[in-house]
Amino acid sequence: MKIKLTFWRVVFLVIMALGLYSTYVRYLRGLGAVSNMTDQFPWGFWIGFDCLCGVMLAAGGFCIVGAVYLFNVESLQSVVRPAVLTAFLGYLLFIVGLLFDLGRPWFIWHQLIYMNPHSVMFSRGSI
Amino acid sequence: MSKALLYDSTLCIGCKQCEQACATQNNLPYNDSVAAEEVSSAHKFTAVLTHGDKFMRRLCMHCENPACASVCPVGAFHKTKEGPVVYDVWKCIGCRYCMAACPFSTPKYEWGSLNPRVRKCTMCPDRVKAGQQTACAEICPTGATKFGERDDLIREAQDRLRQNPSVYVPRIYGLHEVGGTSVFILASVKVEEFGYPTSEKLGEIPLPEYTGKVMDRIPDFIPIWSLVLGGIYWISHRRAEVAVAEAEEKKNGSAR
Numbered sequence: 001m002k003i004k005l006t007f008w009r010v011v012f013l014v015i016m017a018l019g020l021y022s023t024y025v026r027y028l029r030g031l032g033a034v035s036n037m038t039d040q041f042p043w044g045f046w047i048g049f050d051c052l053c054g055v056m057l058a059a060g061g062f063c064i065v066g067a068v069y070l071f072n073v074e075s076l077q078s079v080v081r082p083a084v085l086t087a088f089l090g091y092l093l094f095i096v097g098l099l100f101d102l103g104r105p106w107f108i109w110h111q112l113i114y115m116n117p118h119s120v121m122f123s124r125g126s127i
Numbered sequence: 128m129s130k131a132l133l134y135d136s137t138l139c140i141g142c143k144q145c146e147q148a149c150a151t152q153n154n155l156p157y158n159d160s161v162a163a164e165e166v167s168s169a170h171k172f173t174a175v176l177t178h179g180d181k182f183m184r185r186l187c188m189h190c191e192n193p194a195c196a197s198v199c200p201v202g203a204f205h206k207t208k209e210g211p212v213v214y215d216v217w218k219c220i221g222c223r224y225c226m227a228a229c230p231f232s233t234p235k236y237e238w239g240s241l242n243p244r245v246r247k248c249t250m251c252p253d254r255v256k257a258g259q260q261t262a263c264a265e266i267c268p269t270g271a272t273k274f275g276e277r278d279d280l281i282r283e284a285q286d287r288l289r290q291n292p293s294v295y296v297p298r299i300y301g302l303h304e305v306g307g308t309s310v311f312i313l314a315s316v317k318v319e320e321f322g323y324p325t326s327e328k329l330g331e332i333p334l335p336e337y338t339g340k341v342m343d344r345i346p347d348f349i350p351i352w353s354l355v356l357g358g359i360y361w362i363s364h365r366r367a368e369v370a371v372a373e374a375e376e377k378k379n380g381s382a383r
Contacts (some may be wrong), residue, residue, distance in 0.1 A: 001331075003380050020249055027241070029239065029241075030239045030240050030241055030243065031236075031238055031243065032223075032239055033238075033239065038234070038238070039226065039235045039236060039238075040231070042226035042227050042236060043223060043226075043227045043278040049213065064136075066356075069360065070356055070359045070360045071359065071365035072364050072366075072367055076289075101204045101222070102220050103219075103221020103222075103236070103237075103240075103242075103244075104219060104221040104242060104243065105220070105222075107218075107219070108220055108222045110201045110218055110220050111200055111201060111220065114201040114203075114218045115201075115202070116199055116200055116201060116202035118354050
């Protein structure tokens with residue numbers, strides 16, 4: 001099968017190449033080099049996009065699915081499957097984002113054993 | 128009994144020996160270029176700032192109820208009973224929530240590292256536990272940084288304010304800010320000029336109490352909402368079931 005290079009495919013390829021290069025820099029030279037975050041701005045656009053956007057997407061999806069099941073809305077059964085898929089992709093995006101965002105992503109499982117119920121992020125991470 | 132530090136900037140001569148002692152204590156590099164940096168960072172836990180003939184130290188305030196410990200999803204920070212707020216590098220996942228939460232912007236991050244740690248002044252917890260002073264207090268030649276019991280230092284700071292009211296801004300910075308800290312600052316100019324947040328902005332309520340109000344209610348919400356939503360599910364499905372059964376009954380009834 002031959003893949004035709006259309007305009008948008010080229011655009012996406014360029015974005016993917018940039019992503020691969022950023023990943024390379026992220027895991028070779030650390031977070032500071034790739035995100036431009038500093039001690040003054042430990043969180044920024046980076047967090048807003050890479051993590052929260054996925055969570056929002058997932059929350060919306062699960063809310064719709066939850067409402068359809070709870071209220072047994074026959075006419076909306078058709079949106080359940082795409083909504084669950086979108087929500088799943090949202091969480092996947094979030095988790096992949098975390099692998100970049102966390103300074104020590106290989107310790108992500110600490111969330112499950114060193115729980116701190118006082119932390120607002122605990123409720124987020126435990127899901 | 129909880130220990131604390133009292134920093135009196137009117138006694139400080141800006142010799143930066145506390146910086147050097149801190150670097151030695153924490154195995155950090157220290158040379159003239161590090162000494163010239165006037166901000167605390169991942170390789171400089173305390174910094175002496177110079178504004179003309181006034182000096183000011185920046186270091187972790189060691190809050191009585193620290194926001195960093197409250198927000199950390201893995202509990203890597205905790206307040207020890209001796210006073211220091213300490214950090215457990217093994218637990219840390221590097222999410223930087225502590226940095227976003229700290230009202231004094233104390234925690235710093237190793238941005239260039241592949242295994243980054245959060246770094247900050249830990250008030251020499253090993254020395255404090257062994258009954259010694261912190262490295263900075265021990266080396267200070269003028270007594271500007273003083274280590275001692277928290278209650279004693281509060282009394283001493285109040286005495287100094289009373290004896291020399293013309294010298295000081297009439298405030299012990301850290302006594303009430305964010306519910307009290309374990310580092311107190313006396314100064315002849317406003318500490319805000321050196322980058323510390325204003326007392327008004329910090330308030331007197333510990334920051335964790337704001338989130339605590341919400342977080343404490345979650346255990347109540349889970350059973351209540353499970354019940355409510357479960358009830359809605361049961362009713363809506365029961366209604367459908369009844370509708371099907373009634374339709375069937377009607378059909379059977381008309382056929383008979």
